[in-house]
Amino acid sequence: ASRGDFKNAADEYIRALSLKKNFPEKERLRMAVSISWGDRLGEAIAEFQALLNEDPNNTEARTDLARTLSWAGRYDESLDEIDTVLGQFPDSKDALLIKANDLRWKGEGDEALPLYRSILEKQEDFDTRLGYTYVLLERGDEAAVRESMALLKPVYPYQEKELRKLKEEIGKPRPGQQSREDAKFTHYRDTDGNDVNRYSASYGFPAWNGKNVFSCVHTEAHDNTTRRNSSDRFSGETRVPMDRRISVGAGLGVIRFKNDDSSDFLLGHVKADAELPHGGSAGLALTREPFNETAELIEKRIRFTAARAYFSRSLAGRFSFYGVYP
Numbered sequence: 001a002s003r004g005d006f007k008n009a010a011d012e013y014i015r016a017l018s019l020k021k022n023f024p025e026k027e028r029l030r031m032a033v034s035i036s037w038g039d040r041l042g043e044a045i046a047e048f049q050a051l052l053n054e055d056p057n058n059t060e061a062r063t064d065l066a067r068t069l070s071w072a073g074r075y076d077e078s079l080d081e082i083d084t085v086l087g088q089f090p091d092s093k094d095a096l097l098i099k100a101n102d103l104r105w106k107g108e109g110d111e112a113l114p115l116y117r118s119i120l121e122k123q124e125d126f127d128t129r130l131g132y133t134y135v136l137l138e139r140g141d142e143a144a145v146r147e148s149m150a151l152l153k154p155v156y157p158y159q160e161k162e163l164r165k166l167k168e169e170i171g172k173p174r175p176g177q178q179s180r181e182d183a184k185f186t187h188y189r190d191t192d193g194n195d196v197n198r199y200s201a202s203y204g205f206p207a208w209n210g211k212n213v214f215s216c217v218h219t220e221a222h223d224n225t226t227r228r229n230s231s232d233r234f235s236g237e238t239r240v241p242m243d244r245r246i247s248v249g250a251g252l253g254v255i256r257f258k259n260d261d262s263s264d265f266l267l268g269h270v271k272a273d274a275e276l277p278h279g280g281s282a283g284l285a286l287t288r289e290p291f292n293e294t295a296e297l298i299e300k301r302i303r304f305t306a307a308r309a310y311f312s313r314s315l316a317g318r319f320s321f322y323g324v325y326p
Contacts, residue, residue: 001034010038017047025051029061036068044068059085066098075102093119093128101131109135110275111314126152126159130166137170140206141241145170180204193224194294210240221295229259229298231290235267245275255290257301265290265303280313280320 001009013031017023023031028051036044048065051058063085069078079102085095100115116132119125133148149170154160181203188196202215214236222228235253242248252268271285285308291297310324 006034006038008038010035010040010043014040014043025055025058029058029064032061033064036064036071041068041072045072059088063092063094063098066095066102070098070102070105073105075106078102093122093125097125097128097131100128104131104135109138110281111320113275124151126154130159130162133166134169137166139241140211179206188293194221194296195223196221196294207238210238212236212238219292219298221292221298223295227259227295227299229257229295231258231292231298232256233267233290233292237269246272248272255292257290257292257298259299263301265301267303276313280311282309282311284309 001013013035017028017031028047032044032047032051035047045065045068048061048068051061052065055061062081066078066081066085069075069081079099082095082099082102085092086099089095096115096119100112100119103109103112103115112131113135116128116135119128120132129148129152133145133152136144136148149166152163152166154163181201183201184199186198186200188194188198197220198217199219200215200217202213204211204213206212215234217233218230219233220230233253233255235251237249237251239247239249248271250268250270252266254264255267256262256264267288267290269285269287269289271283273281273283275281287306287308289304289306291300291302291304306326308324308326310322312320312322314320
């Protein structure tokens, strides 16, 4: 272990623990940590749990258990353990980092970002900066990624390895940085005799540091009367980050109602979203839309204007709150 050969050290520590059960608590904890670093995660988890069974107040063992569970991909279990630690020590850097990594690896980068920031606001740290940069990369914020990358200063060999992996990941095309085509067909039928077929196609592409989508939708509808109407909708929208926390979007389009008297109408929307400190987001949207779900609605040519506000907040553990006012 002193040479950094944790793979072989893990084997020897596991043998030692199988032969003797009364090592001092601190020695067992040190051995379990080395076993986890040797990638023998199951054995390390078992030893951490044994330590906690003997002393549930062993915060160091619980923190290391949470870290090892996260390495094993058992993120929800890791979050349960680390929330227990944070309940006693809410400013623990190690605990906050483990929770942030759990959330990021679960695909909840928006919830992890404020945790990374809360650590970096107090001190610069390679592992925290690394996770923070990965979240920025997932969000497609290229300018912020470059700025954060410049602050990554590896000291240990594993950090140099992680930095190389990050650079390789940056070189890969991201979902938000690629063009995307999509085509769909949906059929709707109900007991009132409404029968609707809808064909749609869209093309998304990155530009101006944002995401852009053009789409067209053709709708054919009839019911159990003589109504047989259709509509064609063409629209474009863009979404652009203003800074690390705020993004804005807008869309504009036209819809043509086809019945006895074809008519064209404009439609569109504007919206803004903001990331809130300590997890969560809020947003506002104003839309102008048509009703074209049935043949009768297409015939009536009804349009409506709607305003919407929403708010979301992460709560303790795996719970979150979402509210919307239409």
